[in-house]
Amino acid sequence: MTDKSKALLVHLLTATGAVFAMLSMLEAVEGDWQGMFFWLVVAFFVDGIDGPLARRYKVKVNAPIFDGVLLDLIIDYLTYVFVPAYALFKSGLLPGWTGWIGIFVITFASAMYFADTRMKTRDYSFSGFPGCWNMVVLVLFALKPDFWVILALVAILAVAMFLPIKFVHPVRTARWRMVTLPMALAWTGFAFWAVLVDFHPESWAHLGLVVTSVYLLCAGAAQQLAYGKDG
Numbered sequence: 001m002t003d004k005s006k007a008l009l010v011h012l013l014t015a016t017g018a019v020f021a022m023l024s025m026l027e028a029v030e031g032d033w034q035g036m037f038f039w040l041v042v043a044f045f046v047d048g049i050d051g052p053l054a055r056r057y058k059v060k061v062n063a064p065i066f067d068g069v070l071l072d073l074i075i076d077y078l079t080y081v082f083v084p085a086y087a088l089f090k091s092g093l094l095p096g097w098t099g100w101i102g103i104f105v106i107t108f109a110s111a112m113y114f115a116d117t118r119m120k121t122r123d124y125s126f127s128g129f130p131g132c133w134n135m136v137v138l139v140l141f142a143l144k145p146d147f148w149v150i151l152a153l154v155a156i157l158a159v160a161m162f163l164p165i166k167f168v169h170p171v172r173t174a175r176w177r178m179v180t181l182p183m184a185l186a187w188t189g190f191a192f193w194a195v196l197v198d199f200h201p202e203s204w205a206h207l208g209l210v211v212t213s214v215y216l217l218c219a220g221a222a223q224q225l226a227y228g229k230d231g
Helices: 003-029 033-056 068-090 097-114 133-143 147-160 177-196 205-227
Strands: none
Touching: 003 033, 003 068, 033 068, 033 133, 033 177, 068 097, 068 133, 097 147, 133 147, 133 177, 133 205, 177 205
8 A cells, every 4th residue: 555545544534533523413412422422432532543643644745635634623623612512502511591601602712722823832732721622521421510610610611722821732742741641541441431331420430530631631731830831
C-alpha cells in the first residue's frame, strides 16, 4: 500500500466520527443514554488515534486534497458539543429554564472557541477549556449532581474556554505525557465501564472517572503554576 493510500485511509477513519455522531444522536433522540454514550466513547477513541496516524503518514503531504484539521473540527463539534448538549437538555439533568441556558451557553461558546485561532499553545496544549463536553456530560450522567451544581459547572467551563489557562493534550503535550496519556486511556476505559453498567451508582467506574477527569482538567494549570506561563 502506498503512502498516499495510507494517508487517505486516515482521512476516512477520521470521517467515521460523523457516522458515530449520527448513531449517538439517534440513540439520544430515543432516550437511550447508554447507547448514545457508547457511540460517543467510540468516537472519542477514534479521535484519539487519528491524529498520531495523520502525523505518521503525513496526510498534509500525501493526501492534501482533504483538510484533516477542518474535518476533525467538524466532527469534534458534533461529538464533543452538539450531541452531549442535547443529552444534558433532554435527560432532565438541567430541568426547565436551566436546560435552555445550558444548551445555548455550550453550543454558542463552543462554536466561538472552535474558530479561535489561539486555541493551541506552543507546546501543543489547549489555551482554555477545549470544549470536551462529551467527557463532562458523561461524568455528570454518572454522578448526577444537583442541577445548580451542573449549571455552575457549565458556566465556569464556558468562561474557562477563553481564559489563558492551559489544558493538556493527552498525546501532543510532551510534558508529563508519561502520566497524561495513561490517564486519558484510563478515562476511556472507565467511561466504557460506566456505560456498560448503565451508570450503576455503585460502580467503581465512577471513582475512576472522577480521578482521571480531575487530573486531565487540572494538569495544564498545574504546569503553568510549576513552570510559568509558557512552561
